[in-house]
Amino acid sequence: MLRGFYTAAAGMLSQQRRQEMLTNNLANANTPGFKADQGSLRAFPEMLITSMNTETLPVKKRYQLNGIQTIGPINTGVYMQEALPKFKQGDIQETGNQTDLALIDGNLPVNPNTNRPGAIFFQVLDVNGEPRYTRNGNFTVDGEGYLTTTDGYYVTDTFGDPLMIFGNDFTVTADGRFFEDGEDTGQQIQIAYAEDPGQLVKEGNGLFRLDGANQELPSALDNPEITYQVKQKFIERSNVNIEQTMTEMMTAYRTFEANQKVVQAYDKSMEKAVNEIGRIS
Template structure:
């Protein structure tokens, strides 16, 4: 009986976490470069139930031999193992701003291990000097002339250095070469993640590698083809209609598990109050 409580409760928890993930996707439907998370649902391992009893053997001393009687297997519930970002190219939106840049995938090789396509990302630096990666090309120029993200992270060039400009009037060609108003040049740093599912999501559209090492330079990666478009932003790849449908499905599943839990609760109440009184 109590195992049913745990199974229904685990179903409610997993659907709650799925709803929270979908709500986050929906909240970021208009965030440039945002990659929607997808839930990875897993079942807990099945348990084999056995009954322990004894078998009496008629003898002078009355021997009792222990034995196990197999009852059967029971599933111990479900859980949401992780949320995996879907690195699918989002639609482009023209902004006509010099500081907005979009990455456009042309030919990105698939990973040999899982068959999923890799991805290319802008290279940025946080206040601690650590390298992070993003698809959000909503950049700006700060008071010191450094090219930064909207949240204040420094945009790095292909050599890992910060990009300093004389003004926000610059051009970027399709190969990532940036030319400032006074002739200063740089090339935007672009990293290539062969297996993007191994990137760790930090929030605010940022990712980092598992081991802390830098991603390889996408310009030199074998078979990787991409381009940059100035004056454009990559939209979020969240499918709003599908996300709303998935949220309703998760809510219905939560309700179903809740009703099962209430049924178990009523059964336990009868067992305690009615059966216990008869005894």
């Protein structure tokens, strides 16, 4: 009976985590460049149930043997193993702002180990000067003339240095080169390439970081198989599907509610066992 408690409780916990993930996705539906998380549910290892019984042999001394009878496997519950972002391209929206940039995917090689395409990002520097990666191209220019995120993180060029805007009349080409008054400034925005985006760790405000010894992603410019387009005065919207997310939230709630009723039923059975069976003499 206690095993049923644990199985139903595990179901409640997994659906609670899934509901929290979906709620966060919905809250960021209007955040530029946000990548929705998707959860994967895993089952705990099954247990093989057997029963022990005693058999008496029909001989003079009536020997007794302990026999084992297999009943079958039993499920021990599920859990949400991890929440991984989906790097599918979001819709492109025109803003008219000079400093807004949208990164549009072109050809991205498929990783043979994961059978999934890689992903490309803008590279920025956090307050410690460490590289971070984002698809949020809602940039601005700070008081010193540097192109930054709304949080003040510097957007980098292909040399890893902060990009500086020298005037108000600048244009960005499809390959990320900057022109001021029609002249090439010699700067090109850095586009980083993640061969396996699953290795990236999601931080707040649409930022990702790379764990491990190598903290920096390679440049997409070094891979001739990669194609992309930088579009000025546009931003990439989040890839959250609002209708699908709301449907999944309702499903998660109903599943949580069903597991809750199972726990309540087991609780009543335990209460009856404690209060009534103990009275039998």
